[in-house]
Amino acid sequence: MSENTSGGFIRRMFANDIATDLAEGRVLELAEIYALDAVSDDERAMIDAYIKDAPEGPEFLQRVHEARETLAVSFAPEEAPPAGLFDNIMERISNDAASQPPAVAASPDVAGPAVDDLAAARAKREERTRAGGARRWIVGAAAAAVIALGGIGVGAYVSTQNDPVNQVLQAQDVQKKSAPVPGGGTATISASSAKDSFVVLMDGVAPAPEGKVYQLWTLPKDGSAPVPQGTMDAETLSKPAVVKGLSSASSVAITVEPAGGSSAPTTDPVLVVGLSA
Known part of the structure; x- marks a missing residue:
């Protein structure tokens, strides 16, 4: 199952504009720059409109x-930052962008409308890239400022909120089900419709026989073939694993498979737990 808690999740990067971040589900990552007023009035309006009916709204606020x-x-009155600090930062970013070497002019021998259009498109693309780079820099600086001011407590808070396991376990709509595993121990399924994910945690379950592993499957609502969701060997058995796609699954099943796992179940499930989304 380790691939679900590490390789299955890619660190999300900010886009070049707030609208794309919202469309791609990064509203929670925008909370700190929103709190620090590091967004424009238009961007703030877009975020406000998005969180009004979004399931992540309460968590964002x-x-x-x-x-x-x-x-x-964290700020005592005498320790307030200089009033022009943010303006100075923006001025330095603008100066850095302006210091980029200009595009090489087209040769007179090949000048023409097509070349002019190409140069204009390239210039526009470079401008967007510089603007996006500046925005990502501000996002990172704003988040770092919050973490630095709050010390370990806020740092741990932000880290916890960005952890896939905790995002599910701390979701307001999380629902938990526990079921006994043959041979001893329990399997607990914590599901969140808002996150479209569930977490599987095995407690007190003995490792599979030598040369075997437990394998997790989701059973689709449409009755199609079980979908493999990773294996649990002796090392990863006690660690929580996150599975995406709750909305399309009716149940989660666990089978015993050869080491390395199988593309389709080769044994009857030792456990099947129904999911509600």
């Missing part, structure tokens, strides 16, 4: 509250 509370208790 909680993160904003935590960030602002951290700033409030």
Whole structure:
């Protein structure tokens, strides 16, 4: 199952604009820069409109509250940053962008409308890239400022919120089911419709026989073939694993398979737990 808790999740990067971040589900990652007013009025309006009906809305507002509370208790009046700090940062970013070498002019021998259009497109693309780079830099700086001001507590809070396991376990709509595993121990399934994911945690379960592993499967609602979701050997058996696609699955099943896992179940399930989404 280790691939579900590590290789199955890719660190999400910010896009060049807020609209794309929202469309790709990164609203929670925008909470700290929202709290620090590092967004424009238009961007703030887009975020406000998005969280109004989004399931992540309450969690987003909680993160904003935590960030602002951290700033409030961390800055004493005499320790307030210089009033022009943010403007100075933006000026340096603009100067760095302006110092980029200009595009090489087209040779007169090949000048023409097509070349002009190509040069204009290239210039526009480079401008977007520089703007996106600046925005990502500001996002990173804003988040770092919140973490630095709050010390370990806020740092741990942000880290916890970005962890896939904790995102499911701390979701407001999380539902848990536990079932006994033959041979001893229990399997607990924690499911969140808002995150479209569930977490599987085995407790007190003995490892599979030598040369075998437990393998996790989701059983699709449409009755199609079970979908493999990773294996659990002796080392990973006690670690939580996250599985995406809750909305399309009716149940989760566990079988005993040869080491390395199988593309389709080769034994009857030792456990089947129904999912509700």
